[in-house]
Amino acid sequence: MSDSLDELFKRVLSAKIFINRDLLRPDYIPDELPHRERQILRLAETLTPILKGSRPSNVFIYGMTGTGKTAVTKYVLNRLMIEGKKKGIPLNIAYINCRHDDTNYRVLADLCEAINAKVPFTGLSTSELFRRFLKTLDISDRAMFVVLDEVDSLVKKSGDRVLYDLTRINNQLIRAKVSIIGITNDLNFTDYLDPRVRSSLGEEELVFPPYTAVELEDILRQRTEKAFVNGVISPEVIKLCAALAAKEHGDARRALDLLRVAGELAEREGSDKVLEIHVRNAQKELEKDRVVEVIRTMPFHSKLLIISLYLLEKEGKRGCTTGELYEVYSKISKSYGLEPLTQRRISDLINELDMLGIINAKVVSKGRYGRTKVVNLIVPSSNLKEAMKEDSMVYSFFEK
DNA sequence: CGTCCACAGGAATGACGGGCGG
């Protein structure tokens, strides 16, 4: 045992792959953002009036994941902070990820926290929270930027109440000013909004197109120089990462992840170069990690649902209907001595799994024979197995 | 061309745990 460990240490330590792998992490913001010069300029133009004491327009930013929306926003706000400090103008910035904090209450709580107003996790009414936020904010002359990242998840889940209140907050403030930067992945997002919110939030709109494969290559090259040891990454590897990520709607985060994981795989192997095969395996690895993490933390009934689907497909039944799936699920559930959830609830769970990309569910009308959802598993069973490992209750279904 | 299947998915409601302020 110790021999093989010795060997592992030796292999990993002798392989010089990375100089600084943190530069490849998604939350790292580089000093330069290639191919986003126009967006940076536009955003800066819009926000700079803050330094002259007037309230900037609210901004709405559209773009798919990994198109640099968050990076550009943080970059510009950072520069603005620095400039503000030089001029003695205090800026408050609240950055809120609405995917994580997707209720009105939590968003307001975060806002309060950003200006050091202490509030409980829960317990107050949302209007009370809003009142406190307003009061604390208006104590002094100051400007505040509220960044609502992935704001679509907030609105879809909890409505646009907070957004509405926030867009009108300046009427109630005497000394302070607030401007909002909304970021969304969903291009049709404004359909969900109240027209009043839409117009005041979209005073200024900014679109981030997906990166092309060539642009992705530039980004990767730029990061590679500082993150990897010279000569470890060949142009072909960069090209491959860029191409794979370009297929996923030009997702730079994806491209960087691929490169990083490929590097880690190469390091583990003791290779002194990152090869194409490492990139291919990195892609599988990333997908697996995602699925495993999502499933592992799922509630029990969702797991049972997945198992049911797995069993159905193992019997060669590709594309089963809600009814069939529910029947199997019911049976399994009862065999555990559990009362099955209602079909209505299962219908929601199916939609949830669909959104997470674990299964594929499509409404199909079979005319005379009704209207249902055709459901398919879209993750390999080996990943399922991995994900259910620690759940011994459910794992037994994967034996044999 | 109307019927009618097998559900989809909206609305209302309730149980429950957490956390206030008084």
Add this chain to the structure above:
DNA sequence: CCGCCCGTCATTCCTGTGGACG
């Protein structure tokens, strides 16, 4: 400690519907 208000999960009841069959 109480009364109140949250968010989450779940149930009940409900109306709506695409299109093959007759």
